[in-house]
Amino acid sequence: MKVKVLFFASLREQLGKSQEEMELPASVDTVESLRTHLGARGGPFGKAFDGKALVRAAVNQEMAQPGVRIKAGDEVAFFPPVTGG
Amino acid sequence: MKVLVQTADFDLGAEVRAICGSPKIGAVASFVGVVREVAMTLEHYPGMTEKALEKITREAMSRWQVLDCAVIHRYGELQPGDQIVMVAVASAHRRDAFAACEFIMDYLKTQAPFWKKEGAGWVEARSSDDEAAGRWA
Numbered sequence: 001m002k003v004k005v006l007f008f009a010s011l012r013e014q015l016g017k018s019q020e021e022m023e024l025p026a027s028v029d030t031v032e033s034l035r036t037h038l039g040a041r042g043g044p045f046g047k048a049f050d051g052k053a054l055v056r057a058a059v060n061q062e063m064a065q066p067g068v069r070i071k072a073g074d075e076v077a078f079f080p081p082v083t084g085g
Numbered sequence: 086m087k088v089l090v091q092t093a094d095f096d097l098g099a100e101v102r103a104i105c106g107s108p109k110i111g112a113v114a115s116f117v118g119v120v121r122e123v124a125m126t127l128e129h130y131p132g133m134t135e136k137a138l139e140k141i142t143r144e145a146m147s148r149w150q151v152l153d154c155a156v157i158h159r160y161g162e163l164q165p166g167d168q169i170v171m172v173a174v175a176s177a178h179r180r181d182a183f184a185a186c187e188f189i190m191d192y193l194k195t196q197a198p199f200w201k202k203e204g205a206g207w208v209e210a211r212s213s214d215d216e217a218a219g220r221w222a
Contacts, residue, residue: 009128063196079198
């Protein structure tokens, strides 16, 4: 399935891109499995999505816990903990 | 209820007057966050930011007797002394106004997708902000 993946703030800078369209294998259907999938690319992705890195996620612009399901056409965003206000 | 995400500055006095239309209003509490010491750039997630702020504001309006409120958060380049964010809450009585105003700020700090960068470095999230938001759970 196809999804749109966005990266913000320090993550965007680390990865050198703000978004990409991805074709995901059937086994990747949660926020957590997508994170692992991205980390498996190695290089800056391996570092950014290391298990110890503090990464938050949103699915379709709602904050999402690791177990949240992803479906075709979703917009999934990864970013560091927020620091507004 | 008004929620805005913008680069432009805001006028707290004008925003307070704008939410005081009802004769039932007896209290207005407001908060303004200001850039401290170092210039910064604020990045946000267009679309999600507005949704998150609206959700937080609606939650405050369901928990307390709020007659009207306004939340404005800026993004982009900001200099020391610049205003960053404002929350103003109008209510019949002060306790609801104070509590709702503080709740909105505490939740905004952990739930609204903004990121501050000072010079070349990104500001790290503080666990004290999570604790502050956790008080209301």
